[in-house]
Amino acid sequence: MENKARLKREFYARDTLTVARQLLGQRLVRILDGQRLSGRIVEVEAYIGQADQACHAARGLTPRTAVMFGPPGHAYIYFIYGMHHCLNVVTEQEGFPAAVLIRALEPLEGLPIMRRHRPCRPDHELANGPGKLCQALGITRALNGVDLVTSDVLFIEEDAPVPDEEVQTTPRIGVRGDERALTVPWRFLLRDCPFCSCR
DNA sequence: CTCTCGATGCGCT
DNA sequence: GCGCATCGAGAGA
Numbered sequence: 605m606e607n608k609a610r611l612k613r614e615f616y617a618r619d620t621l622t623v624a625r626q627l628l629g630q631r632l633v634r635i636l637d638g639q640r641l642s643g644r645i646v647e648v649e650a651y652i653g654q655a656d657q658a659c660h661a662a663r664g665l666t667p668r669t670a671v672m673f674g675p676p677g678h679a680y681i682y683f684i685y686g687m688h689h690c691l692n693v694v695t696e697q698e699g700f701p702a703a704v705l706i707r708a709l710e711p712l713e714g715l716p717i718m719r720r721h722r723p724c725r726p727d728h729e730l731a732n733g734p735g736k737l738c739q740a741l742g743i744t745r746a747l748n749g750v751d752l753v754t755s756d757v758l759f760i761e762e763d764a765p766v767p768d769e770e771v772q773t774t775p776r777i778g779v780r781g782d783e784r785a786l787t788v789p790w791r792f793l794l795r796d797c798p799f800c801s802c803r
Numbered sequence: 804c805t806c807t808c809g810a811t812g813c814g815c816t
Numbered sequence: 817g818c819g820c821a822t823c824g825a826g827a828g829a
Contacts, residue, residue: 649821658821668814686811688822705821735822778821805829816818 608761613753616676620695620702624650624792627693627704629766631712634741635757641717641741643709643731644763647793647800649776651692652702656788657781661701671749672701679758681738681748688735689744693752693760707777707791708732710799711740733801770795777801 611630616623627645634641651659660682661669671680672694680692680703692703709731711718718730718740731737738744743758752759773789780786793800 651821660821663815666815682814682821683812684820685822686813686820690821692821707821733822776821780820805827807825807827809825810823812820814818814820 608763610753611677611760611762613675613677616693616695616752617697618695620650620652620704621790623693623695624648624704624790625771626765627706627760628771628792628794629764631761631763632706632709632737632741633713633759633761634743636714636717636742639714639717641714642712642761643737643741644712644799645706645708645760646710646797647706647708647791649705649707649792650695650702650790651705652790653700656785658776658779658785659701659703662781665701669701672703674698674749677751677753679747679750679752679755681743681745683745684735689738690734691738691743705734706737707734708793708797708800709737709740710797728798732799766794 627648630645631642661672675698676695678694691706694703696702711730721740722730731740750758772795774791776791
């Protein structure tokens with residue numbers, strides 16, 4: 605399998621909406637027991653700063669949100685609803701808390717292992733949700749804070765860019781907060797993509 | 804198809 | 817103790 609260039613620090617150290625849009629089409633890679641598991645990023649959401657009520661960092665710096673306040677290019681992974689993990693990519697400059705939630709992948713490499721992680725699911729449901737993709741790729745809090753720019757177990761490779769015509773934006777899924785948090789169009793996904801989460 | 808609801812751990816008030 | 821950036825099973829239409 606051809607290995608491509610890995611995304612660099614400068615990619616992540618930009619405006620969060622730009623990073624979110626540009627992450628579509630890139631390849632998330634997980635090395636698990638020496639095996640390559642990967643998928644094309646097809647759906648993401650932006651969480652931007654303390655003024656964003658849906659952002660975990662809205663209430664300031666805590667042990668949990670510290671990674672989001674740190675340097676860009678690191679993985680912010682949290683545990684939710686007592687059973688699921690969600691993977692985010694930290695963006696912007698150190699000190700400004702923001703991240704992009706990876707919400708869905710089109711599985712590309714390591715399908716047999718992903719199927720074992722998510723038994724009795726069709727391939728288009730292996731990673732069509734933030735909790736599902738973490739389960740498929742074996743991503744847990746053990747990887748919280750990992751530097752995607754240098755890590756040997758979790759990183760993102762440059763892949764085919766997605767043209768604007770194929771990109772759709774909507775409000776974010778499943779969030780609470782004020783009117784603004786509920787309506788701002790900070791979810792980016794591929795139009796008519798069978799690997800995206802529904803709704 | 805749509806809707807409701809339980810599971811289950813932990814960060815924070 | 818409350819509530820959560822979810823998922824999937826089950827009921828009803």
